[in-house]
Amino acid sequence: MDARSPAKVVKDAVESAAEKVTDALTPEVPGKPGSAPPTVAEPTTPQDPLPPKPEQGSPQTRTPTGARTGAPTTANGQQGAYLTTAQGARLRDTDHSLKAGPRGPTLLQDHHLREKITHFDHERIPERVVHARGAGAHGVFTAYGAAEAVTRAGFLRKGRATDVFVRFSTVLGSRGSADTVRDTRGFATKFYTDEGTFDLVGNNMPVFFIQDAIKFPDIIHAGKPHPDREIPQAQSAHDAFWDFVSLHTEAQHHTLWNMSDRGIPRSYRTMEGFGVHTFRLVNEAGETVLAKFHWKPKLGVHSLVWEEAQMLAGIDPDFHRRDLYDAIEAGAFPEWELGLQVFPDTPEETFAGIDLLDPTKIVPEELAPVQLVGSLTLNRTPTNFFAETEQVAFHVGHLPPGIDVTNDPLLQGRLFSYVDTQLTRLGGPNFAQIPINRPHAAVNDMLRDGFHQHAVHAGVAPYRPNSLDGGNPFPAGDAENAFLDVPVRVAEAPKIRANPVSFDDHFSQARLFWLSMSPVEREHIIRAYTFELGKCYHQEIKERQLQCLANVDPVLCAQVAAGLGLPAPQPTVPLADVTPSPVLSQVGRQWPADGRMVGIVVDPEADFDTVRDVRRAVFAADMVPLLIAPHGGLIGDLPAQRSFATGRSVELDALLIATAPAPAPDALPARDAKAGAAPATGPADPRVLLMVEECWRHAKAIGAWGPGVSVLEQAGVAGTPGVVTGDSGEDVFTGVHRLMADHRVWERFPASVG
């Protein structure tokens, strides 16, 4: 008889299974929580806090006034082995409140109870009014030197490496909303330059809904859930949004981008970024140019398809943040290049007839090429979401010498809004002293006191001029690299509430975007409008938006009208004669597939030598293999990351079938909640068939070898485009990998619009 206690038997059994799994886990699939595996029994021997996971980083340890402290970044985290109060007194018990006897009332004197509960009561801060849902990462920006001629900004000098923190976000949804909704994405970058922090607070679309900041509350109120029922969450498919944008027609260009595949990115890693506004750059000689900022992803621009996006919102609402963190953990560091479109700084502030102060307009890259000036690599995930991602505070007015603003009326209003919002969100004016926001440049600002003051300012004279503190701080000049407000001439003009006439063109660039799309992308746009407007209750709003579409393009309008069962109106303005910008299309080029997810369906009958080789080949291609098996735990001697019950096609970029798994015992229709799964009567498990069908429908590459080929035959997809079969697992994977360079098997989407 086993002399061990029942608990010990369970513990030993679990630990030996865990050891086996660990042995089989090289390389490891990312995503494990914690930096060390937990023990089965609760640890009782006091030990210091575990280090962060290897891929995690945190803000450099700087003082509130920007000095390097030299302390390790863990100095900002919890210290010591023992539980303490917030004042550091060690505690004996945190499980029971102090009571007058075991059955007695709780005593008011229990300062530990009150401290613990009070702090908990105040753990939440207001979420951002827009861009509430986001994910961030640390990284480094390295300059090529190509911008030296046009800006004196030191971080753009050749070879200069600058720490950065990037936060990606959706716009409309609350903090807990899904990542994959149709929306614009924020792409905000904090460069900790040694000349002061530079925030490039951009989006994944180059234009905006409105031309003047005073309309921002209007567009956001229209897009947010209706104020009475507070629905729908995180989406624009509702009457209020379309009511506003169809009346406020300058929104039509941005709306078209949202309805395009750009509104549902595959990943933050596959998004472009845009500063949107035109900025003014100034070089050493004091010469100026106008410029637009661009981020170009190394992996290309790729999107989900709408059904995938909708399914993911339920199956994995954290899809984009998980993808970002997992890619960094797996070493597939997300990369972008920073680019500039540069224009002469003329008094008209136009280029090729395009008003550079109008944020609803792009300058096509064919007219003004994007010049690459540096590269961004995200290589560390945050150690603590709240401290870093939630508390990071961006501001378009955080500018280093060499970068200045223009009179774009949208940008001008933003210069007010970003500090103002942090006062409420972060509880006072000292948010720049929160570790993630601390500059990496010396700060001597004469700003004093306020809630949560972390600096211990010396001296008695926080004013200028002074003699009591020896005159410190002193104003800097050109020689000391002071920020230059470029003395732009302001034309004599009446004080009015009006826009320049050039801002009145609301449709020509929407048409340019539409005409730049490939047929399959146009199909997607038509379906997106039809879906969104189809969700509106009011016919009047649909008709009004159709009128806007008629002014963009008759085919677009007619197709959406047909889907809505409404007549297509005639345009009310002449259709603009524009030259398409092919670079706006996502289709037709090839890109690396780094960091993509490849599902491998296995069962105990699979040839595990081949599965092991294919798994290794997927890792070697900088992608992540997920074994999908009839049950969890070990399959052969490999760990299954998903079972047929937990896996779903939308997590995957490609699917490999190594075997023909018979229906697993839990594949009974009654227990199988997945809508659409075929009854478990055929030779293969219905959930595997569903996975194949969905991958096929979403135009993903599919491969199978050996008995796996019969699953494709059963699903009716064998021999169709983008389906690779063969005898060798590795060869099949090579074929699938090649297909993934196109992102999707586009032939599977027949397009009826030219």
Ligand code: HDE
């Ligand atoms: Fe923002 N925006 N915005 N915005 N914005 C905010 O600042 C605002 C605009 C953008 O990850 C807020 O800290 C106004 C354009 C991003 O923390 C707020 C106007 C672009 C983020 C604010 C705009 C952006 C914000 C909310 C019209 C693309 C998230 C919380 C003039 C170029 C930053 C906060 C992060 C956040 C105001 C328009 C990008 C309220 C008034 C155009 C990426 O201050």
